Amino acid sequence: MRRLTGWVAAVALVAAAALGTFVAAPASAHDYLVDSSPKAGSTQTTPINKVRLTFDDVVLDLAKSGPGALLQVTGPNGKATHFETGCPTISGRQVSVPVSLGKSGKYLVTWQIVSADGHVVSDSIQFTYAPPAGTKTSAGASASPCKGAGAAATAAPTAGAGTAEGTVNSGAIVIVVVIAAGIVVLALIAVVVILLTRRRGGASDHADDEEDEPVDPDED
Numbered sequence: 298m299r300r301l302t303g304w305v306a307a308v309a310l311v312a313a314a315a316l317g318t319f320v321a322a323p324a325s326a327h328d329y330l331v332d333s334s335p336k337a338g339s340t341q342t343t344p345i346n347k348v349r350l351t352f353d354d355v356v357l358d359l360a361k362s363g364p365g366a367l368l369q370v371t372g373p374n375g376k377a378t379h380f381e382t383g384c385p386t387i388s389g390r391q392v393s394v395p396v397s398l399g400k401s402g403k404y405l406v407t408w409q410i411v412s413a414d415g416h417v418v419s420d421s422i423q424f425t426y427a428p429p430a431g432t433k434t435s436a437g438a439s440a441s442p443c444k445g446a447g448a449a450a451t452a453a454p455t456a457g458a459g460t461a462e463g464t465v466n467s468g469a470i471v472i473v474v475v476i477a478a479g480i481v482v483l484a485l486i487a488v489v490v491i492l493l494t495r496r497r498g499g500a501s502d503h504a505d506d507e508e509d510e511p512v513d514p515d516e517d
């Protein structure tokens with residue numbers, strides 16, 4: 298009985314470790330915004346020439362050509378006019394885009410990036426622009442001047458379900474890992490069940506005499 302208890306404990310440990318490694322890790326690894334310039338919800342009272350986002354972890358650039366992220370600045374006050382003047386650049390945990398803002402009002406900063414774990418994440422923040430009177434205003438553009446958008450920009454906005462090459466590959470890897478973990482756990486459960494069944498059904502008086510008991514299919 299002592300051997301059986303040891304087996305069950307060992308199997309439970311391995312199963313727990315497998316579950317912890319394969320299930321917990323991917324779910325907790327999405328990049329999230331930790332800072333921005335201008336800050337979310339803030340009022341910007343001086344002219345700016347770029348908008349910068351800072352994430353908790355590195356932003357991946359999976360694009361073979363063109364920008365690997367999408368970062369757009371639109372407004373003011375709900376208008377869809379674009380005020381970014383180029384494509385975003387990725388540098389470590391930061392993504393920034395050049396801007397030339399228009400009239401005062403609320404501006405929307407929309408982004409889509411590839412997380413450090415390969416997942417596409419997207420969201421937006423707002424800030425209020427209230428420059429001093431007489432500040433030069435840009436007319437903006439009806440469409441983003443950033444053409445040939447890269448991996449993140451062409452991906453679907455839902456995290457983990459993107460159409461970008463990198464995201465699909467990463468998502469497939471995650472699925473394979475989860476399935477593998479499932480198979481491992483099922484196999485371990487099967488081992489426990491077999492051990493329990495055999496010990497309970499078999500004769501108990503000789504069970505502990507031999508270290509490597511041969512399996513007898515006619516034992517029952």
Ligand SMILES: [Cu+2]
Nearest residue numbers: 326327414416
């Ligand atoms: Cu993720």
